[in-house]
Amino acid sequence: MTDFTSNQDLIGREDVNDLEAILSVTNTDIHEAIHAVKDNADAIFTWDYEKGARPALNKLYEKAKNAQWNGETDLPWEIEVDLEKNAALQRAQFEGLVNNDYSGTPMAKWGDKEWIQLAIEGDNWTLSQFLHGEQGALVCTAKIVETVPWIDAKYYAATQVMDEARHVEVFAKYLDEKHEGHYPINAHLRMLLDDIINDSRWDMTYLGMQIMVEGLALAAFGFMQAMTPDPLLKQLLRYVMSDEARHVAFGVLSLKEFYEGLSGPELRERQEFAFEAAVRMRDRFLQQEVWERLGISPKTVLPYVIDDPGRAMFQVMLFSKIVPNCKKLGLLDAGDGWLRQKFTEMGAIQFEDWADTGEEYESMQLTEEELAG
Numbered sequence: 372m373t374d375f376t377s378n379q380d381l382i383g384r385e386d387v388n389d390l391e392a393i394l395s396v397t398n399t400d401i402h403e404a405i406h407a408v409k410d411n412a413d414a415i416f417t418w419d420y421e422k423g424a425r426p427a428l429n430k431l432y433e434k435a436k437n438a439q440w441n442g443e444t445d446l447p448w449e450i451e452v453d454l455e456k457n458a459a460l461q462r463a464q465f466e467g468l469v470n471n472d473y474s475g476t477p478m479a480k481w482g483d484k485e486w487i488q489l490a491i492e493g494d495n496w497t498l499s500q501f502l503h504g505e506q507g508a509l510v511c512t513a514k515i516v517e518t519v520p521w522i523d524a525k526y527y528a529a530t531q532v533m534d535e536a537r538h539v540e541v542f543a544k545y546l547d548e549k550h551e552g553h554y555p556i557n558a559h560l561r562m563l564l565d566d567i568i569n570d571s572r573w574d575m576t577y578l579g580m581q582i583m584v585e586g587l588a589l590a591a592f593g594f595m596q597a598m599t600p601d602p603l604l605k606q607l608l609r610y611v612m613s614d615e616a617r618h619v620a621f622g623v624l625s626l627k628e629f630y631e632g633l634s635g636p637e638l639r640e641r642q643e644f645a646f647e648a649a650v651r652m653r654d655r656f657l658q659q660e661v662w663e664r665l666g667i668s669p670k671t672v673l674p675y676v677i678d679d680p681g682r683a684m685f686q687v688m689l690f691s692k693i694v695p696n697c698k699k700l701g702l703l704d705a706g707d708g709w710l711r712q713k714f715t716e717m718g719a720i721q722f723e724d725w726a727d728t729g730e731e732y733e734s735m736q737l738t739e740e741e742l743a744g
Contacts, residue, residue: 381647393654401555411571412518427624428523435530442541450603452549458490460600492661499554502542507564509535511580518573534614559655581622583648586692589615616735623729638705646713690719699727
């Protein structure tokens, strides 16, 4: 890639905020149960079995072995979930943060019933994308076991495969038993997962999944965990977040060493990949599928939603883990600082000096009491 790669080349449109172009990306096979992606990577064996050659990864591996939990028995599945009550409580928390001026849209005549249904559908959609993203992480981490050349990284990645299987299990169980089923995968998320899996370079799997997708998920989980009134979902997210923090730290610790040996053009490719991933993830949070299910044209209502200050705050906060981790990896200011400029344009650069996940993951681990149940 050259220094003149355009937004058109990277994300398929020149204007990052082109709503019409964003909404034109849709799934055409939502009823298909199987989705195949070409995996172009080489399987790497290593005959160097020295455990602990990378002490930080070995420490993470030992923590992961002791932090396993059982999604079937360690969560209080007996709790009854009242979706309407929880949605009403959650909506009340946002009083004063949302822009209620939807004049000229079908929402102008909505009462409590319609707003509560929107909240229920919004949570269902969000949890559904968590579910699909966790399966993406399951596949990508299995690929990391296959492709990373270091034995300490293979050991740790194997524990993450188990973590991700558990996460898919608990999100699917929650949606099936406590909610109303789930939404298909969002087209922007699927495109990103396809790109990550399709790339032949092992470090791109790390960057795309461990840093970008998992980093955004960690922030989104934290936001939902703080806001939900549902004690079951709150505990489920707490357990998942403890794993996710280790996963992102795994990416930071592994890539920092590798990126120190890359050339300027190679780092630029990683910067562009990180920017593309950030835009894809931001675009998916427009929740266009929710509006369609409610019988409202996304083109009609999304300009109002985008201007909602509460939504803008949430969207920017999603990058609170990604930006400091990119800075720790040297990507933010590599070369001419291209990625810094892009994150500045996206309104997320203010997080650059927040703690990176390689530093803070230990504070997010489950306590002995939590693990003991």
